[in-house]
Amino acid sequence: INHKVGAKDLQVYREYTSFAIAVFRFVVIFLLHMLAFVEFPSSLSLSADLRQPSEPVTVPCWLTQSIEIMCLLILLIDNVIKMHLLGGFYFVRHKWDMGAVIIIIVSIIDWIVSFSLGCTEYIRFRRILRPYFILQNSSLMKKIVNCLRMTLPEVISVLLLLALHLFVFTLFGMLLFPEYEAAPSNVTMYLINSSTPGPVPTPSEGHQYFHSLLDSLVSLLVLLTTANNPDVTMPAYSRNRYASLFFILYLFIGLYCLMNMLLAVIYNQFRGYFLSSMQSSLLRRRLGVRAAFEVLRRKKCDIQGSENSAEGTIEVGVGGHVIKSIVGKSLLPKHIKSVLIENLERREDYVFSATEFQKLFYCLDSDVVHKQKPAVTWCASPRWRMVQRVFLHKYFTYFGILMAFINLIIITVQLGAKYDSSFRESHSLLRIVNFSFVIYYLVEQAVKVWAFGWRRYLSDNGNKFDAFVTLALVIGEIYSASCYGLPYFPGSKEVVVHSSSSELWNVIRIINILIMVRMFRIIPHIKSMSLVTTVLVDLMKNMKSFAGVLIVIFYAFAIFGMELFHDVIKYDPSFENKTFECGTYEQLNYWANNFDDFFAAIVVLWDVMVVNNWHVFLQVFREKTSPWSYLFFIAWWLLSVIIVLNLFTALIMENFIMKWDRRHQIVQSAAALSSSY
Amino acid sequence: INHKVGAKDLQVYREYTSFAIAVFRFVVIFLLHMLAFVEFPSSLSLSADLRQPSEPVTVPCWLTQSIEIMCLLILLIDNVIKMHLLGGFYFVRHKWDMGAVIIIIVSIIDWIVSFSLGCTEYIRFRRILRPYFILQNSSLMKKIVNCLRMTLPEVISVLLLLALHLFVFTLFGMLLFPEYEAAPSNVTMYLINSSTPGPVPTPSEGHQYFHSLLDSLVSLLVLLTTANNPDVTMPAYSRNRYASLFFILYLFIGLYCLMNMLLAVIYNQFRGYFLSSMQSSLLRRRLGVRAAFEVLRRKKCDIQGSENSAEGTIEVGVGGHVIKSIVGKSLLPKHIKSVLIENLERREDYVFSATEFQKLFYCLDSDVVHKQKPAVTWCASPRWRMVQRVFLHKYFTYFGILMAFINLIIITVQLGAKYDSSFRESHSLLRIVNFSFVIYYLVEQAVKVWAFGWRRYLSDNGNKFDAFVTLALVIGEIYSASCYGLPYFPGSKEVVVHSSSSELWNVIRIINILIMVRMFRIIPHIKSMSLVTTVLVDLMKNMKSFAGVLIVIFYAFAIFGMELFHDVIKYDPSFENKTFECGTYEQLNYWANNFDDFFAAIVVLWDVMVVNNWHVFLQVFREKTSPWSYLFFIAWWLLSVIIVLNLFTALIMENFIMKWDRRHQIVQSAAALSSSY
Known part of the structure; x- marks a missing residue:
């Protein structure tokens, strides 16, 4: 425990680490980073295409600037409070926090400079430094950065080897593919005004890719990423097929051996990363529970001190009702709390020893909480019960998936066959099919709700998902039906073509996408896929x-x-x-x-x-x-x-x-x- | 032990598994596979370029055909012997070997057909089947294949997920980027005769990449391999920047998540692969040693049977001298033999028990054989000994590496600065520099040989490598000097330019490459790199x-x-x-x-x-x-x-x-x- 433990400080500390403050800090950092989208070279245009310069929506400069300085000041205050709580000396030793303060100060100075200069300059150092706050406020990320720093020596050695490999092959390539083998004048001509159609002379390998030392290096570096793979080999390979061996050897060593070595080195460092981080968080939790036990015991001793001082501290435990009342007041998640209280109620008058106290809180560690499903309320009438049983059976679910699948196939076929007309006609086959299927989905969900009962239906996440999607589908279909009429009975075969009705188009698109999304329900049912x-x-x-x-x-x-x-x-x-x-x-x-x-x-x-x-x-x-x-x-x-x-x-x-x-x-x-x- | 154990069969088995037969089998299979290069569509031309059809060197048909049938017959005989040795029933149960026989028979039939048809048909099924023999004759490869087969269910489930991902995004993409948004007539025109220069209309995303279902699927499949990355996104992205989110999401899930999952699944299967294969070979060796011990002990019992039958089989071991004589006759590698005999000589009359016998052969397992370096023979004269010590010092090696490094830098600079002239002038600076450095290398190696003595010099592989490269360099320089004169004293500044002297060019190239190769000596001296x-x-x-x-x-x-x-x-x-x-x-x-x-x-x-x-x-x-x-x-x-x-x-x-x-x-x-x- 590194913070001050005075009563008032503790109160401040508790508030400082509270959930609300954390959310607030997150919002501030988020806002600060989002500024980049709206600040001067604003991204709020439809496209960044240079050919159709669209005037971006600009946010007034004073607004972004003031938001920025606000965020910076809040972060400064945040860090000052932290400094106060941790104590000055300890704070100085924490490099991350020190860095944050320095960066905030630099940013504020930079802000003052840019404020006086106006709003249209690009170069602002403080913007580059901003993401530091993301790193500073996440211990896991700091851990990853540290892990990466530890793996650096090996990574660098592999990179050195890679550089040596690149360098040797560059010189090798320059020696193998000399520049002057081709007739240079002709090629240069071609390269200068390539727009003139005419016989295309094939430039030699050396001229095209091994022109100078820098060119060769870049050619081979790009080849290492495979981005110019067959192209860079073609001039030489067309001339002599054994030239391909040079490139194959280069790629095999560089791409497949050395790059995989890099992966191996980094993976080796992160082996057991999750395990150790989980274990340490487990350890910390155990420690916390133990500390809580000690605190409770000591308090009890203080109260009952005079009475059973003979018994001493050997066998003193904590009573069940004490724990229960504390658990009731604490901020644990609901389902854990209910489990704890249930456990405690069974032995209210029991006095817990330290190990028993630990055991009690094991349920904190188990991630999997087995929620009990509400029981199905069966119908009174036996005939209805039969029907209910049919709908509850898993084959009914499978049937639903099958229907969704058939729907998807029909959409696919329709898209493949009559891509154009499907979307522009208000009475296309696609709309008819989708409308029918949506009605089926609605009925299916309604029947399920009836059979399962509300509570049991909603206890399954898959059902919630289904219900949501179906609801959206129904709304979409109602909307399209209200605008363009029902897809059935196209009125004596007159086909209405909305060539530019983008709205109909959008509605149909959304409906189709939703039907596809519905298909994801299939995933948990295939075992290996799940x-x-x-x-x-x-x-x-x-x-x-x-x-x-x-x-x-x-x-x-x-x-x-x-x-x-x-x-x-x-x-x-x-x-x-x-x-x-x-x-x-x-x-x-x-x-x-x-x-x-x-x-x-x-x-x-x-x-x-x-x-x-x-x-x-x-x-x-x-x-x-x-x-x-x-x-x-x-x-x-x-x-x-x-x-x-x-x-x-x-x-x-x-x-x-x-x-x-x-x-x-x-x-x-x-x-x-x-x-x- | 699965083979027959009769005395004659054992003899045949020993010969069958001997080294010579294995090499012969390897050669036959190698020959059979190499045939593909020289058979009818012969690869023996300079280039496969269709623009400059060069007549390939063709090997007469009867030669390739007869080599092929010879190889097939030999493999057939090989498998028949194997069948005989393993016994018919056992052989039938071995699917790999059965497959081989079937494939050989099919191949021979196919060969007869193609022989009667002539030599210019492409379609010959037996050629596809050939690589089966590579698999059949390597137990390790069979093991890898089996490992892959075991990992197949998970791989397929990930692939299914990948296919679902691809499919959903294809439909999604077709819905998002409809074809008819652009003016189709204009674009189609452009695509048909693209050679006419003129205003380039930008075709829409839908038209270019999501034209039909198949097109969309292929576009996104290729995108999954990143091969068309920015191109496929450009039309949509130019129109609306948020379209990039679609592609980024697609790539992130497909390329970075699912593809890495595939790697994880396969890696998971091969975890401990090397360890287990090493352990099993170790186990087999232990078993062999134990079996040898039992055989020796029983033989001894047979001889001494009548004398110490009272002692029974409880404490009977094998005498040291017996083992020694057997080791002497065996086919073990030399260094292991010498270690074994050394161990045995110390306790010649000792009677080995089973565990001691095992321990004796542990040295078989240790891969690392510490060869003793021959001692340095110091000079008699103290002054020479001083000089010798200087050359033996590791700093002298470092100095040599430094010199090689300087040489390399000079070559690089020369290549970068005067790429052309360096290679065409017989008195270029590059030649002068290289000549001087080669002389230095020669002196360095000579001095090292003198200081270390022949034996110690050659005991180090690095020195052997150095000596070889230096020798090659010296030969190269002597050759070039004899042809084009010494590079020094260019005779009153007259510069001879051999514009087309490809021979000089080649010699210089080879010399430069060798100098580069010499640089690899640096690697063992950098710790992490080594x-x-x-x-x-x-x-x-x-x-x-x-x-x-x-x-x-x-x-x-x-x-x-x-x-x-x-x-x-x-x-x-x-x-x-x-x-x-x-x-x-x-x-x-x-x-x-x-x-x-x-x-x-x-x-x-x-x-x-x-x-x-x-x-x-x-x-x-x-x-x-x-x-x-x-x-x-x-x-x-x-x-x-x-x-x-x-x-x-x-x-x-x-x-x-x-x-x-x-x-x-x-x-x-x-x-x-x-x-x-």
Whole structure:
């Protein structure tokens, strides 16, 4: 326990760590980060495309600026309170918190500068520093960062090996594919005005990809990410088929061996990561329970002190009713509380010893809470009971899934066959089919509610999901029916074609999407699929901290990229009539991928992370700025692909294997249990 | 023991399992597989490029055909012997061996058919079946195949989830990006004659990528492999920036979650794979040693039977001298033999019990053999001894590495600065520098040999490597000096430019490459790098079985692809003057990537495995044949990328983690040892 323990301080501490304050802090940090979307290069336009410049909705400058300084001041106050609570000396030793204070101060200074300059400057350092607050306020994320720092030596050694590999193969490639083998004049001509149609001379490998040392390095670096795979090999391979061996060897060592080594190194570090973090949180909880017991015992001793001082502290326990009253006042989740109180009621007058007290709280650890399903209220009449039994049977559920499946197949066939007419005619077959199926779904759900009874029906999450989707479907169909009439009886075969009725179109789209969403109900019914899905869903829960790291690096790099490359790419209306060389930014119409606003910057970074065609970005920013722009993109590639994606893979594997082992343990222990009887 | 144990059969069995027969079998299988390169669509041309058809060197048909039937007959005989040895009934139960016999018979029938038809047909089923023999003759590979089969249920469930994901997003995408939003007539015009320059209308997302159900499916499947990443998003993203969310969500779930789940599932299956296979081989060896002991003891009992029958079999051991004589006659590797005999000599008259006998052979298990380095023979004269000590010091080695590093930097700078002239002038700076450095290397190695003495010098593998490279360098320099004169003293500044002297060029290239190769010496001196490297090198040793699996699937698919797609793509000389649409097979000059011979087919499969731009292949083979060609490529993608590459990653991780754990164990046990003293 590191905070001050005075009575008043404790009160402040309790309030400081309360749920409301945490939510408030979260909202403030969230607001601060969301500012990036609306601040000066506002992202509130329909598209970032340079060809159709749409005026973005701008938020007045004083508003964003004042929100920002408000958030910063609140964070400053937050940190000052923390400093007060933890005590000055202890606070100084905590590097993370110290850093936060420094960053806040720097940000405020930067804010004052930018406030005096107006609202249209791009370069603001405080924006890059913002995501620090996300890291500072999550212990799990700090832990991940520490883990990454520990794995750094090995990662760096693999990266060095990778660099050596790249370097040697670059020189090797330059020696193997000399530039001057082709007739250079012809090729250069072609490259300069490629728009003229004419015989296409095939430029040699050396000229195209191994032109200079930098070119060769970048060619092979991009090849390492496979983004230019067959292209870079083609000139040499067309000339001599054994040249492919060079590239295959390069890729095999670099991509399949060294990159996988990187994954292995990072995974090795995170092995047991979840297990240890879970264990430590378990340990902390046990410790807390024990401490609570000691506190309770001592209080009791103080009260009863004079009476049974002879008994001493050897056998003193805590009475059941005391615990019960405390549990009743505490802030535990409802279902745990009910279990605890139920346990306690059975032995109200019992005096708990320390170990028994611990045992009592074991139920805190068990994640799985077996809620009891409300019993089915059977009908009085035996005939109705028969009907009810039919609807309660699992085959009825299967039948529902089958119906949804048939519906989906019909939609698919309709989309494939009559894509156009299905959506523009108000009496198309698709609408008729969907309308009928929606009626069936409604009836199905109604019958289920009747058979199960409200309570039991709602106790199952799947049913809730069904009900919600069905309700939405019914509303959609009623709306479309009220606007465009019932799909049946198209009135003596007159087919109304709404060629531009986007509203009908939207309603039909939504209905179809909802029907598809309904199909997800099938997943829990397929056994092996449900295992994988539960792992994925659980993963999402555990991934909060990872998502935080992702947000931090995306945020910082997006803002940094904006400061470096804003307004670098410009569109000229004369480009409309020009034909560009294949595979360039201009030819591929990548005009919307730029660093002119925050949203677009994030999309560009995502595209580079996905790696495919990232050399297009490398090339265009090199042309528009300088070769130094490579550094930004390569740094981003290293960070995102090498570190973060491998980290993500490692976390998924760790999680899956932990789940798998635990499931096996449960199966084994169940087997052991059944065999012991 | 499953084979017959009669005296004569044992003799045959011993010969059957002998090393020579194994090598012979390997050679036969190797020959059989190599045939694919020289058989009818011969790969012995310089290039597979369709634009410059070069007549391949063809091997006469009767030769390949007769080699093939010879190999098949030998394999048949091999299997018949095996059948005889294992006994008919047992053989029938072994599915692998049964399969081999059936395949050989089918192959021979197929061979007879093709022999009567001539030599120019593509479709020969026996070629696809050939790689079966690789699988059949390696127990490790069979084990991997079995492991894969065991992991199949989970893999399939993830694949099903992936298919569901793909399907739902396809429908979703078709609904979100309807085809008819753009003006179709204009776009279709553009697509038909794209060669006409003119205003480029931007086709809508729906029209370009979500045209029909099949198109949408393929677009998103390719997106799942990231091969068309920003391109497929651009039309929609340019129109509305929030469309990117659809694609980001799709990729995040599909690529980063589900694909990683696949890896996790496969890795989970192979966890402990190496450990268990090592343990089982250890167990088998222990069993063998124990069996040998029993045999020896019984023989001794037979001889001494009458004398100490009272003692019975309770305490009977085997005498040391008996073991020694048997060890002397056995076929164990030399260093193990010497250790064994050394151990035995110390206690020649000792009678070994079973456990002691086991202990004796533990040295078989220890992989690490500590060879003693020959001692340095110091010079007599104290002054020379000083000099010798200088050269023996590790700093002298570091100095050598530094020199090599400087040399490499100079080469790099020269390549970067004066790429052209460096290689065409016979008195370029590069040649001068290299010549000087080679002289230094020669001196360095000579000095080392003198200081260490021959034996100690050669006992280190690194020195052997150095000596070899230096020797090659010296030969190269002598050769170039004899042809083009010494690089120094260019004779009153006259610079000879050999513009087309490819020989000088080649010699210089080789010298430079050798100098680079010399740099690899640095790796063992950097600690963390050497760990990673040893893991990689060990990996290569363990990867034999994996390489076998790779060869099997590549071989089978390449031949299958040849049978399906041979001569499908044809080059028309009129294409020379045509401009093709960007991103098509024709525009990218992929002419060398076809299925017209075996080598080219393998390269195409490799390119598809690397995944980038594989949609180009999908597209061209769809156009030239039918949409069913998708099936071939998607099957190959599933097998190679989903199964084999994930398997490779899993094996690398497993190997790395095993190495890592063992190294830690050693470090820990060493620490425990040192602390116990």
